[in-house]
Amino acid sequence: MSFFKRVGRQVEKFKQTATETAKKDVVYQCQACDARINAQRDQCPECEAQTIVLTAGEE
Numbered sequence: 001m002s003f004f005k006r007v008g009r010q011v012e013k014f015k016q017t018a019t020e021t022a023k024k025d026v027v028y029q030c031q032a033c034d035a036r037i038n039a040q041r042d043q044c045p046e047c048e049a050q051t052i053v054l055t056a057g058e059e
């Protein structure tokens, strides 16, 4: 029982770490509507413009 509890906690921690890393390292932004995207795409999910640029390091 306690084994599953421990594993569950580790998975939660990993999820948080992965999310924080993704936020810091890579941010893509649509130049047409300024939507922010965490993954690289050819098309903006908001306005479907193909103007996604990498804005890593920007706060």
Ligand SMILES: [Zn+2]
Pocket: 030, 031, 032, 033, 034, 035, 044, 045, 046, 047, 048, 049
């Ligand atoms: Zn857009």
